[in-house]
Amino acid sequence: NAGVTQTPKFQVLKTGQSMTLQCAQDMNHNSMYWYRQDPGMGLRLIYYSASEGTTDKGEVPNGYNVSRLNKREFSLRLESAAPSQTSVYFCASRLTEYSNQPQHFGDGTRLSIL
Amino acid sequence: GESVGLHLPTLSVQEGDNSIINCAYSNSASDYFIWYKQESGKGPQFIIDIRSNMDKRQGQRVTVLLNKTVKHLSLQIAATQPGDSAVYFCAENKETSGSRLTFGEGTQLTVNP
Numbered sequence: 001n002a003g004v005t006q007t008p009k010f011q012v013l014k015t016g017q018s019m020t021l022q023c024a025q026d027m028n029h030n031s032m033y034w035y036r037q038d039p040g041m042g043l044r045l046i047y048y049s050a051s052e053g054t055t056d057k058g059e060v061p062n063g064y065n066v067s068r069l070n071k072r073e074f075s076l077r078l079e080s081a082a083p084s085q086t087s088v089y090f091c092a093s094r095l096t097e098y099s100n101q102p103q104h105f106g107d108g109t110r111l112s113i114l
Numbered sequence: 115g116e117s118v119g120l121h122l123p124t125l126s127v128q129e130g131d132n133s134i135i136n137c138a139y140s141n142s143a144s145d146y147f148i149w150y151k152q153e154s155g156k157g158p159q160f161i162i163d164i165r166s167n168m169d170k171r172q173g174q175r176v177t178v179l180l181n182k183t184v185k186h187l188s189l190q191i192a193a194t195q196p197g198d199s200a201v202y203f204c205a206e207n208k209e210t211s212g213s214r215l216t217f218g219e220g221t222q223l224t225v226n227p
Contacts, residue, residue: 004157040219041219042203042217042218042219042220043158043203043217045214045215048214058214090157090158092157100145100146100163100165100207102148102160102163103148103160103215104160105150105157105158105159106157107155107156107157108156108157
């Protein structure tokens with residue numbers, strides 16, 4: 001009963017380094033999302049994938065890229081990390097894009113950039 | 115801009131009491147609302163949802179009330195337990211916006227023994 005699995009759980013990077021955050025879901029959901037959560041800001045959408053083969057920008061896409069590898073997996077890449085990208089990153093999935101269904105979240109990746 | 119927010123950032127209750135967490139939304143076109151619970155170090159966990167054609171929905175120990183006239187959403191937790199201590203978020207979805215949920219900042223609920 002895994003749901004949404006994110007790896008790694010913690011990561012420390014130096015400014016300018018790159019890394020990829022991994023997300024996989026086992027609920028056969030079509031839509032997947034990446035959010036960042038910062039104190040006092042709530043959850044903000046970075047990118048989403050309404051279905052396999054499509055990706056779209058969210059509210060705060062600058063500095064990030066995404067890949068929908070297959071129906072199960074959706075990765076988030078930081079090409080050149082900046083201290084402003086220090087945050088907790090959550091991946092979520094949903095049955096379909098246009099459905100009155102909740103999004104289900106993973107437990108997050110805590111990323112610090114020095 | 116349009117946003118979803120919560121009236122109180124913190125709420126402290128005694129174990130066994132009922133808790134009420136409030137949420138105000140500004141987008142009258144929103145047609146679906148969700149409450150999430152987030153424990154420290156974990157991701158948001160779905161609690162209950164409600165569609166705009168309803169004004170009340172009940173789950174196990176939780177009830178969500180929707181007042182579309184004043185654009186207000188509330189979460190009631192009956193017989194609050196220490197395990198209910200967490201941050202609670204409301205979120206809204208406008209069907210025509212597809213994937214996008216708009217989240218409030220959250221209310222920290224503390225249950226005192």
